[in-house]
Amino acid sequence: MKRILLALCFLFTLPVGAQEIISNHSAIDEAFKLAIRTVDINTRRGILAAGGDYGGEWTRDIAINSWNAASLLRPEVAERSLWSVTVDRDTIGHQYWDKIIWVIAAWQQYQVTGDQTFLKQAYPCSAKTMAQLEKQVFDAKYGLFMGPSVFNDGIAGYPEPIYEPDNYSSAVTNHKNSARIKCLSTNAIYLGAYQSLMQMAKQLKESQSVVQSYQQKADQLKANMLKHLYDRKNNKLYYLIDQNGKVDTSQEGLGISFAILFGVLEGETARNLIQNARVSKYGITSIYPDFPRYSAEKPGRHNNIVWPMVNGFFAKAAKQSKSYQTFSNELFNLTHLALDEDKGDYNFREVYNPYTGVPDGGFQHHEKERPDFHWVSSKLQSWSATAYLDMVLDGIFGLKLNPDKLQFQPYLPEGVNQIRLKDLNYRKCTLDISISGKGNAIKSFTLDGQPQANYQIASNLIGPHKIAITLE
Secondary structure (H helix, E strand, O other): OHHHHHHHHHHOOOOOOOOEEEEOOHHHHHHHHHHHHHHHHOEEOOEEOOEOOOOOOOHHHHHHHHHHHHHHHOHHHHHHHHHHOEEOOOEEOOOOOOOOHHHHHHHHHHHHHOOHHHHHHHHHHHHHHHHHHHHHOEEOOOOEEOOOOOOOOEHHHOOOOOOOOOOOOOEHHHOHHHHHOEEHHHHHHHHHHHHHHHHHHHHOOOOHHHHHHHHHHHHHHHHHHHHHHEEOOOOEEOOEEOOOOOEEOOEEHHHHHHHHHOOOOOHHHHHHHHHOOOOEOOEOOOEEOOOOOOOOOOOEOOOOOEOHHHHHHHHHHHHHOOOHHHHHHHHHHHHHHHHOOOOOOOOOOOOEOOOOOOEOOOEEEEOOOEEEEEOOOOOOEHHHHHHHHHHHHHHHOOEEEOOOEEEEOOOEOOOOOEEEEEEEEEOOEEEEEEEEOOEOOEEEEEEOOEEOOOOEEEOOOOEEEEEEEEEO
C-alpha cells in the first residue's frame, strides 16, 4: 500500500515527459499526459514494468507496451525491456504460448530507431525462437499453433472442458487441456511474427529463399485460420478449437483485432466485422458472451470484462478498417475510464466492469482463496496507458512507421478539430505536429511551411521540424 501511495504521489509531481499534446479537447490532453506519466512511473531500473502492482517479468506486457508506444516515446527503455525477457539475447523467454509477440515488437523497435545493431541481434533471436515453437507447439493436423490465447493466463478466460471445475488453480497452464487448444489471437500473432521475420530478413539482405519461406508460412497460416476459425457465411471469427476439436464461437476481442491488423480479413469484410462486433457500454470486452459460470453480477476476470489493452488494439483495427465511429467510441470510452471520478479517477487501471465502468478485477479461481475469488483491478497499468497513447499517436495523428520513412494517416474524431503534438523525437529529428479540420481526408500537408505531396517524412531528417496538416 505504501508503494502504491508513493507512486500516486509521484503521478502528480513528476514533470511531463518530453512529448505533450494540446488540443481543443481538454480530457484527451489530460489522459495523454496521465498515460505518459504512467509509463515513466513504471520504468524501474530502466525496465518498463507491467504496472504499479507488477514487475517487468512478462514478455507479452513488454512487447505490447513497446509496440504500442514505448519504442517511439522511450526507445532506450523499450530496447532494454525487450532484451530483459530473452535468454541471453539468444531466444525469447517466459510463458511459451504468446511469447512470439516479441518478434512484432522487435520489428517495431527497428522501424522506430533504424538501429542495424539491434536488428542483427533481434533477427536470429526471433528466427531461432520461431523454429523451436514450430517443432514444439504446431499442430500439423490443423496447421495451427497450440496453446492458450494471448494474455489470458487466467482460467476464467476459457470454457469447459478446458476449464476443470474441480481444479482450483487460476493458471491456465495448470488445466491440462489448455496445451492442445488452438486460439485465434495466438495464431494471429504467429502470423504477424512471420510477417515481421520476412521484413527483418529483407532488411538484412537474407537470401530470397529465406524471405520466401516466411512468406509461404504466413500465407499458409492465414489460410488455415480462415479454414478452421472463420465463418465465411456470417463473417464471424471464432475464439478457439478445444482439445476435442470442438469450436468455441465466442467473440475474442484481441483475436478479431489482431486478425484484422495482420490481414486475415481486409477491406469491407474487416470493416463489417468491426461494425458488427458486440461491444459493451464501455468498450469491447475480452471475450463475449459470459461463460455459464459467470454473469453480469459476477463477471469473469478474463471473460466478458473490459481490459483497456484489448480496447486499444480494437481501436487500432477499427482505424485500419476505416470504422471511424468505432475508433472514436473506444477512444472516448478509455478517456472516461481513466479520468472520471467514479471510474479510474486519474488512474489507468488494469480491468473495468463493462456495465458500470468501475475498476473491477473480476472473478476467478485462486489457489489460496479457492473458487469465486474477486480479484482486484491493479493500479497504474502500463498496457492500459500505452493503449491510450497508441489511440492518439496511431489513431489521431496517424503515425505509420517504416524502415526509411514516417507516414501520416491522421483522423480527427467528432469534437476534436485541432490538436498539436510537441517535441516528438524521431531518430535524429524533433517534430512539432499540428492537425486541424475534421475527418481523415488530407487537404494540405506542409513540412516547415513547404507543401509535401506524399504525406511523409524521410527517416534521415535531422533537427527540429514543424509539420502542419489540414483535414477536410
